[in-house]
Ligand SMILES: Nc1ncnc2c1ncn2[C@@H]1O[C@H](COP(=O)(O)OP(=O)(O)OP(=O)(O)O)[C@@H](O)[C@H]1O
C-alpha cells in the first residue's frame with residue numbers, strides 16, 4: 001500500500017516539477033482535442049442536416065381506381081427502410097390542389113366529380129433507398145404512377161456517403177495527431193528523467209513502479225485536456241446554435257441533449273484513452289531500452 | 295551470497311576486450327579489494343555482477359542465480375540484494391540527501407514510517423545528519439560519496455559493491471570510508487571495493503584481486519599469491 005502513496009507523490013512531482021512543460025502539453029492537448037471535437041461536431045451536423053433533408057424526401061404513389069389504399073399503406077409501412085406512409089384521400093388531394101391554385105381554385109369546381117386518385121406519401125430513412133422503393137412500387141399491380149425527384153435523391157445519398165467518409169478521416173487524423181503529441185510529451189518527460197529511471201532500475205525498482213507515474217501523468221494530461229476542450233466546445237456550440245438561429249434559420253444544428261452529452265463523454269473517453277495508451281507505450285519502450293544489457 | 299565468475303570474457307567491440315577469461319570466486323562475507331590501472335576492467339567486472347552487462351563468454355552466478363539466464367522480471371528482485379556505490383555516484387540532483395537514500399527502499403514497497411527510520415539511521419551512520427535536506431549540488435565531493443554509500447546501505451544488502459568510493463578524497467576521509475565499509479563487512483555483508491588507492495590496500499589488509507588489461511594478474515589471499523590465474 002505504501003507503493004501507491006509513493007507513486008502518487010512521484011506523479012505529482014512529475015507534473016509540478018516541469019510545470020512549464022506540463023502546461024505546454026496541456027495547451028497542445030486541449031487544442032488538438034478541441035479540433036478533433038470541432039471537426040466531429042461539424043461532420044455530425046452535416047450528416048444531421050443531410051438526414052433531415054432526406055427525411056423530407058417523399059415518394060408519391062398514385063393508385064389505380066378501386067385499390068385498397070389503407071391495406072397497401074400497411075404493407076409498405078412494414079418495410080424496414082420506410083419511415084412513414086401517409087394515405088392521401090382524393091378529397092385531401094383536391095384540397096391541396098385548391099390551396100395550390102389559390103384564386104383560380106374555382107376552376108377545380110368545374111371538374112365536377114372529384115377525378116383525383118387515392119395516393120400514398122412515403123418517407124424513407126435514407127435517400128439511397130429511394131430508387132429501390134420506386135422499383136418495388138412500380139412493380140405493384142395496384143400502383144398507377146410513381147412520382148419522386150430522382151436527381152435530388154441521388155445527390156443526397158452521395159453527399160451523405162461523402163460526409164460519413166470525410167468525418168471518419170478527420171476523426172482518424174485528429175486521433176493520430178493527439179496520440180503523437182501526447183506520446184512526444186511523455187517521451188520528453190522520460191528523457192528529462194532518463195538518469196533517474198536508469199538509477200531506479202539499477203537499485204531494484206520494478207518496471208511497473210517506475211512506469212506508473214508517467215502513465216498517470218499521461219492519463220492526467222489526456223483527461224484534463226479533453227475536459228477543457230469539452231468545456232470550450234460546449235460553450236462555443238451553444239453560442240453557435242443561438243447565432244445561427246437568428247442569422248441562418250434554415251441551418252438547424254443538432255440540439256438533442258442526450259446525444260450531445262454522449263458526444264462529450266466520448267471525447268473525454270478518447271482523451272483519457274489516448275493519454276493512458278500513449279504514455280504506457282512510450283514508457284514501456286523507454287524502460288525496455290534502458291533495461292537491455294550491453 | 296557468493297559471487298562466481300567462470301571463464302568470463304567481455305568484448306565490447308573487436309578491438310576492445312575489457313575482460314578476458316576471468317575465474318574468480320568471492321565467498322559469502324568476504325572483503326575484496328579489486329585493484330588495477332585505469333582501463334583494466336574493474337568497473338566492467340562490477341557491472342557484470344549488477345547485470346547491467348552480460349558476458350560475451352563464460353558463466354557468472356550470484357547466490358544461486360545464473361545471471362546469464364535471469365529473466366528481466368526477476369532482475370529487480372535480484373538487484374535488491376545488492377548495494378552499489380557507482381564510480382559516478384549516480385545521485386539524483388533534484389532530490390535531497392534524504393530522498394536520494396529513501397527512494398531505493400520506497401521502490402521496494404516499504405511503508406513510509408519504516409523508510410523514515412531506516413533512512414535517518416544510515417544518514418546518521420555516514421555522518422550527514424545535518425545535511426539531510428540539502429541537494430547533491432550543495433555538498434562537497436566527500437559528502438556526495440557518503441550519500442552514495444548511505445543509499446547503497448539502505449536496503450541492508452547481502453553484497454556491497456563500491457567502485458572507487460575514495461576517489462579524489464583526502465587521506466583522512468578515505469580512511470573513514472574504508473572503516474565504514476569494513477564495519478558493513480563485519481555485519482556479514484560481502485564487500486567488493488574497486489580502488490586505485492595503494493595506501494589503503496596496504497593499511498587495511500584484505501584479499502586483493504588485481505586486474506591488468508582485462509586479465510587476472512594477482513589474487514592475494516592471506517599471503518598466498520596467484521599469478522596469471524594459476525594457483
Ligand atoms: N560500454 C563500453 N563500450 C566500449 N568499451 C567499453 C565500455 N565500457 C568499458 N569499455 C572499455 O573497457 C575497458 C575497461 O573499462 P573499465 O571501465 O572496466 O575500466 P576500469 O578498470 O574501471 O578503469 P578506471 O580505473 O579508470 O575506472 C576500457 O578500455 C574501456 O574503454
Ligand SMILES: [Mg+2]
Pocket residue numbers: 336337338381457
Ligand atoms: Mg572504473
